[in-house]
Amino acid sequence: MSSQQGVLGRRRGASPWPPLRRLWRLLRVLLHIGYGLWLALRLRAVQAPHTAPVRRAARQWAAQLLRLLRVEVVWCGPAPQAGAFLASNHVSWLDIPVLCAHGDVHFLSKAEVQDWPLVGRLALAAGTLFIRRGSGESRLKADEIAAHLRSGRTICVFPEGTTTDGHAVRRFFRPLFAAPVQAAAPVQPVALRYRNEQGHPDSQVPFIGDDAFHTHLWALLLRDRIRVTVTCCAPLPAAEVAAMTPEQLAETTHALVQRALSHG
Template sequence: MLRLRVIARLARLLMVLLLGAGMASVVAVRERLGLQMSIERRQRWSRFFMQRLVAALPFEVQVIGELPQRPMLWIGNHVSWTDIPLLGMLTPLSFLSKAEVRHWPLAGWLAEKAGTLFIRRGGGDGQRLREQISAQLAQQRPLLIFPEGTTTNGRSLRTFHGRLLAGAIDQGTPVQPVAIQYLREGEVDSIAPFIGDDDLLSHLMRLFAQPRGQVQIHLLPPIDSLEKERAVLALQAQQAIHMALFGAEDIEMAPRRQARAA
């Protein structure tokens, strides 16, 4: 029975990935013909695909809070590759991703055609990244970033890097904090996190072998970015997400130390 469940879930996932490949192929063909597709349309297509991808994942999803009514810079904690479809299904979004994702089989190609911005960690292109984020927000295009820079096990937060928020300050764009939490039988899920040297196929097999888990997505009150230091803005977003995930425990001491390093 367990094996049949895994096979059935993988088969459904494969069908969704084939749909995504077909949609990305349309974008690629249009590019070859010189018919560029707008970022807005790519975002809508991406959301359509991610809604179907989430339906193929073994999660029950609860969204808490209200979607923003204007384009913002979304900031979230990062636990797993599944964060992206779970958040991307909510509204048309573009994403900021590590450069390695561009080279992932199929997933990297799909991300590129969806309009993802890629960042090289330690690549020394901070100013170029700031300009890319600023340009995206200047055109009223919502963008999601994970300012921790890596995934965690869902039990803590890492430092939020303030440099990634500079583009929002440049444009006076509000920040939309979003906290994502994976639960299993009322406890923090130890299977959903995608960390360390884990590989995607092994993670999928473990995830699909288990009963459905729960995901809570907290859409928190927006934070104004006008005339703020980027470290202060990062700290405020980190505190809001920390409070949603863990309550007031240790909320002051850890973020305060991290703000000086942001």
């Protein structure tokens, strides 16, 4: 058989399989999302959102989703502290399962997420706090977050207010930082870095602009591996945080996240 025939034979033999594998992976992911919705509704009927069984189920569900999507997570630095205020850059919807799978973390999300199919119900059942930006709700939400911090819950926010391409960190939304100041809670900067095989920022993972969830998910299913490094910086001590203004705290945290991102 000639070399050309061999190439054609390999192409003909291999071409049906990648689409079939992709569809099989999509089916498994959709079934897992459906299971998550059922689990969230079932647990919410018998448990409050912040109880240990609900949080444990959310971590297990997120970890399995990452396995289905073949996301490899490398953690650097100290683990998130209980009762800490985590401030992370935001690249993709993947950020939430990445962080959720590795710690007992509650998230703050924009209010619109509550209305998203499936995702909104999952977030609500997992104890996500919602905020409507620009409506004057920031001060009230800061009081609520401070109460959660005082009770020992770890709260994670994405203070850029939107996702980015992962190259740099946008300005942080400063009113959110009133919460750790009020609660005198430690603040832990977190940097998320998605990298391709060459070590450069992964251009396929960012979920930005007019991206639709289903098309973004479909593209990720072609990937054999997605790599993300989570750098948890040393937390700013509670006493130091209490002595800052929200503006100072936002600027300090932003600089630490940007530094961690730049040195990755």
